[in-house]
Amino acid sequence: MTSRSPTDGTAGQPASLEQLVRWRRDVRRFKPDPVADDLIERLLRLADLAPSVGNSQPWRILNVKDGAARLAVARQFERERSRTVSGYEGDQATLYNKLKLAGFDAAPVHLAIFCDHDSAQGHGLGQQTMPETLDHSCACMVTVLWLAAREAGLGLGWVSIVEPAAIAETLGVSKSWKLIGYILLGWPEEEHLDPELERYGWQPRTPFEGRYRELGKVEDTSAPSKDAPRSQSGGSVTLVGAGPGDPELLTLKALRALQTADVVLYDNLVARPILDYVRLGAKLIDVGKRGYRKSCKQPDIDRQLVSFAREGLKVVRLKSGDPLIFGRAGEEIAACRAAGVPLSVVPGVTSAQGAAANLKVALTNRDHARRLQFITAHDRHGTLPADIDWSAVADPAATTVVYMPKRTLAELTDIATAHGLDPKTPAIAVANATRADEQAIISTVGMVAAELGSAHPEGPVLVMIGEALRHATPLDVVEQTAALFSTVGAAPVES
Known part of the structure; x- marks a missing residue:
């Protein structure tokens, strides 16, 4: 996925906060390309400005560069992942095993984020009634890091399927440090606006209204039931x-x-x-x-x-x-x-209209083609459809436009001629219709597949078939075809 935004250098305007929030997704698929140390330091210093209860700044960040330590964390993750799957059954267990839940294999930067519960910073303000706010403060810091990374074009993955005490022991940190998350940073291999768990069918997002309440509001009994499908306002x-x-x-x-x-x-x-x-x-x-x-x-x-x-x-x-x-x-x-x-x-x-207009070829003719039909040359399996009406294709009073015929055109023309279509019927193959690199081959039904195969054009192709093409006098097509075949070393077929 690409973005016309500063995250990939395609625009001169800074990304909005809304864009950064929407683009923030848990990344599990990274490119192995390194991330400069000075960029990581800049992002961490920015994240260090995050709000915290009582100005406690309880986060402790460990940049794990040691290969053995990284491997130990990855193995601990796999153990916990294997143990966790036992809590699921049936299709959910099968899907869980297929999900990619971490990116240890490629992420160039590993950060272990801890909360120091023995820190004197902040003098305990706000912690007597809600001591868990120290952990919440660390989560705020990670969120700021996440948005900052996204603004720089980096992806962040927050790994939680690990046993905190085991990771703390592996990394040799103080006993007062509680693991908040193991963070992976790197250039994303692919980007998405939707969460991967939703994309793979684990759990869809639900409407905002289901998480918002107003105390004292009188419920509207005329509103649709919670089971009725609806979209969020504005979407x-x-x-x-x-x-x-x-x-x-x-x-x-x-x-x-x-x-x-x-x-x-x-x-x-x-x-x-x-x-x-x-x-x-x-x-x-x-x-x-x-x-x-x-x-x-x-x-x-x-x-x-x-x-x-x-x-x-x-x-x-x-x-x-x-x-x-x-x-x-x-x-x-x-x-x-x-x-x-x-x-x-x-x-x-549609492509047929664009191709015909650009080549000045009429698709209908009051004397020779009173019907125009579009067919596709491949089915969902990539083969020639079995339900084509061959008598309609062979009808000399019809113009047929064949979409997506590259691989099956020879089979299609063979069967059509076997059902009565004259092999001398005009046929024009057009690649990249209306584009700067448009190529046209003027031919006949009996020869067009071979000539298209010899030209081997890149891009989308369609083939127009019918007597109306003969009477259109497509001079532009002849000129373009001559130029094309001068480069491939063959002569155009006269129609």
Whole structure:
């Protein structure tokens, strides 16, 4: 996840307190890159300014650089983790074993935070009635450190699955020092606005209203029951179509949504220049689904949309093309509705429209194509869908636009011709439609798969098929194709 904020040097304005609080998440996945000692000292000196009961400053910070001591703490954590799992059963125990609950393996900085209960600082002010406020003061210090680290781009993990006395003994500290937490600091390998425990299904956040009460307030009996789904005031989700790539194809409504968003979850296919239109300070989260590679799962995306909206954030789900065409928008709409999250949809220029317009190719023709149909060339398993209506694809009076056909185009054209589609029917493959690196291949149904394979373009591809293309006289396509094939050493196929 990236952020258009000072945490990664992309903006000149300081992060707001609200942004720092929202970005503060327990980090368990760190890069092994070192953190400069002077940066750690600056953050610790800032944290040392934290408030404390009676100005007691009871925290004691031990920077654990010794490798043997770090290993001993990590082993103690694993023992406690193994013991803790016995308290869970069934699916919860299985999930607990899968959770990553610490980052000992990569975090470059280890800090043990203790509370000194024998300190004379503060003369005991405020501690006679509530001695636990010494521990609370140390927690305040850690929170300040957490926010300071976040502002510097660092991640912090607060490890609590350890036995305090055992850690104190391992590190050889005074018997009056009580462990508050073992802190891991480093550059985060990945960043998220939602807690990892929520992201992996351990426990979702609940609405603020469930933790707030007013003494003496008369209850409103007309209010919805506590079991009724609702979102926190102000939170919402907007599905936005980014168009095929040219930022100038964004609608005014899409631009307004991007410039008022608190967080934007964007697909891998969204052109990067479009992200420049997102409001400075908004959080950018890459949730792209990358074909045949590790990528974000749809249920995880659904949970993040709902979670952010419940926190009162304006959430934009940014999708390439139009969100309602092969974008799995239906699942996200259903998730928001089930959670009671306000939802709106901003349509976008779909890739077929952008490709045809840029190449000046008409997709319909009153004499040759009275129907336009969009199909996808792969199913949820990455294979050619089994339920394609091949008679419709073979219909000479239709123009067919095939989305996501890179791996299955040869199979698709073979089956289509077997069902009666003339192999000499015009076909145009377009990669990166409307973008600066757009590539077009003008061909026929019988040859387009082989020619696309030879060109091997990067980025999203679609294929347009139909007699309407023959009568469009796509001069621009011919010129672009000639330029493309001059670089790959092949000649364009005349249609």
